[in-house]
Amino acid sequence: MELTFRAVDVGDGRDGRWLKVAEPVWPVIVAETEPAALEPAGEAAARELFAAHMPELVPVLDGLAAELDRPGAAGVLTQAALKPFFSGCSMAGAPGALVRNYDFNPEHCERTVVASRFLRPVIGMGDFLWGLLDGMNDAGLAVALSFGGRFTHGRGMSILLVVRHLLETCASVDEAWRAVAGMPVSTSQNLILVDREQTAVVHLGPDRRAVRVDEACVTNHQDAPVPDAEEASNATQRRLAALRAMTNPTADALVAAMLRPPLYQTRYAEGAGTVYTADYRPAQGRVTYVWPDHRHEQSFAGFAPGEWTVRAG
CATH class of the missing domain: 1.10.10 (Arc Repressor Mutant, subunit A)
Known part of the structure; x- marks a missing residue:
């Protein structure tokens, strides 16, 4: 593809x-x-x-x-009235790095890397006009989202703008956690937060309080065990186990793992194939988007507008 x-x-x-x-x-x-x-x-x-x-x-x-x-x-x-969307994703942190796979229907992904200076310099994968699927800011904070596994929907903020808000207003994992802890969200979501010193996972949902988990990886569930039908559909526990099995991985090791099963997914016809892998190094102000046969780097020091075509799957 x-x-x-x-x-x-x-x-x-x-x-x-x-x-x-x-x-x-x-x-x-x-x-x-x-x-x-x-x-x-x-x-x-x-x-x-x-x-x-x-x-x-x-x-x-x-x-x-x-x-x-x-x-x-x-x-x-x-985005308060945005119809809910549910995607896959595997995400992990390493010292000073956030690495993630975004698994979704490619036809419904905008596939646009956006550099902006609304309140401060931010680079990320854009969605829904000014929302973000993942990104980093000039203070050295990186944030990414994944579906939390429960098909719930309520009154609250769109997770795409939660990611935008955290990157526009926060400089560290602790600041981002304090900002999101009391914020209502409209769907079940997970976040991973990475700065120069630490990584944290946050579980969110319209029917639960925010929970911070001091773990370095997350996929598409919040509580175990996952129902058999859900696990058969998205292998969220299997993917999380693969990430947890990597002892103190480097960012490069995480990128390599993201490009092979079970983390790399090819179920594009089901809307669950890996659209891109992102390797954020927020302390260095750069991100590399990775596919099996292509790499594309952007940074605050050298952001280059343009287009490129890759093969996925």
Whole structure:
């Protein structure tokens, strides 16, 4: 399977570069948003929820909505009414590094690496206009998400913007944990947090309190044992066991493991193939996206917009 990725620098979102990225996908984004969010009352409620939990990003939200200049833009950008999505993923930390596989339907992945300076310099894999699947900031913090394994949905923040918020406002694992501990989220999710000194896993969900686990790896469940049908579907326990079996792995060893079974998955027809492997070195300000026959590096010191095509699977 050939997949095309691109890298874009959107700056602070207000000079037209972000708009060029957002406009072509706007109809798709609207289709993935509950219609009520486009109405004035729904937009106001969504913005109120957003302001209560991510006040630092309100000026960014308003600026991007003004750039779009479309009815209901602010409501859509809050992602409060985003229809839930559920993906795979294997994630692990090593000293100063975050390594992850993102497993999803490639056709529904934007495949866009985004450099931005909304509140501070951030580089990450973008999704849903300004959300992030994973990323790092200039302070040396890296964050990535994975599905938490339970098909629950409630009122709360989109995990894509939780990742964005943590990278825009936090400089360490401990700061990120304090920021997310009391934040309501709309779906069952796991986060992995990495800085220069430590790694932590966070379990989140609309029906549970946030839990910090001082472990260096996570896949797609929060509590064991996993039901047999779920394990047969995504092998989350098998993948986690493979990561745990690696004693004090280096980042390079984790990357190599991510490129082979059981961590590397090829069930693309089922929407569960590995779309990319990301190797974040936040203390060095660089990330390398890896496929079996290709590597692509980006950094704060040398971010290069452009496109490239890879073979996955």
